[in-house]
Amino acid sequence: MAYTILIVDDSATTRAFIKRTLKLTGIPTDAVLEAGDGKAALDVVAKNKVDLVLADLHMPIMNGIEMTRQLLADEKTKAIPVVVVSADPNTDRLEQLKSEGVRGIVRKPFTPEALKSALSGLLAEVAHV
C-alpha cells in the first residue's frame, strides 16, 4: 500500500528536507502534500484523503498544537495519525500532546532511520483499516 502523507511546517526548506528524508526511508507514498501552517493543513485534510500528518508545533496563523486538537475533535479526521516533528525541547508539552492523542514524536535533528521507526507501526495500522 502507498500512503498520502501531509507535511506541516512553516519552513519551506524543512518541508523539503522531511519530504526528501521520507523518500530515503523507502516508505511507499502515493502523494506527499505540504502546508505552511495549521490552518492550511486543515484545508488540505478537508480536500484530500490523508493517511498521516507530520507536523511542526510552532507556526504562524495556527500552530501545530491547535491544528492537532482540531483534527482530533473532528469525527471525520480523528483517526488520522499525527506525528509531531519538532525541535521543541519542552518535554512537558510533548507529553501533554501524547496524552491528548498525538501518536508519535520525532525530535529534530533526526535520521531517516529514526523517522522510519516512528512511522512504520502507524502506517501498518492505516493499511489495516
Added chain:
Amino acid sequence: MFDASTIQEQLTIALVETLETMAFLSPMPVDGEPAAPERAMLVRICFSGPTSGRIDLVAAPAVGQALATNMLGLSTDEACAMEDVARDALKELMNVLCGAVLRQTPSGGAGYEMQIPDASAFDVQGHWATFIATPGAVVLDADGSTIAVRMT
C-alpha cells in the same frame, strides 16, 4: 546562567550533532586564530523558561549553501542561486540547535519556550572579534566554512 566552559561544551555538542545529522557536515575545531569570513549572516533565537537567554550564530553564506545542498540534495549551483533557501536553512539550523542546547539543561528542556529565529546581515568588520571573544563562544570549521556560536 552557566559558566563559560559549560556553555561552550553544550554549544559544541549541540552544533556538532545538529550539523552531522541534519546536513552530513563534519565540523572540526579551528586551528589557531579563527579567520573572519568575508561576509556572514547572523541568526538569533531567544529562549525563556527556567533561565532565559539568546543564542547567536554567525556563518558565512557558504554554510547556508552547504546546508541547503546537503539537506535538500541540491547541486552547489542550485544552492548558490537560492539565497532564500540558504537563509531558511540557517534559521532551521538555529531552531534545531537551540532545542538541542536546551535539552542539555538540568530540566532536560522542560519548561522552555523558543522564539522563531531571526536572520540578518552581520557586520564582520565591526563585530567579529567581539563575537568570538564572548566567554563560552564556539568557532568551528564546517567543511571549509566558519561557524561561530555564542549564548548570552
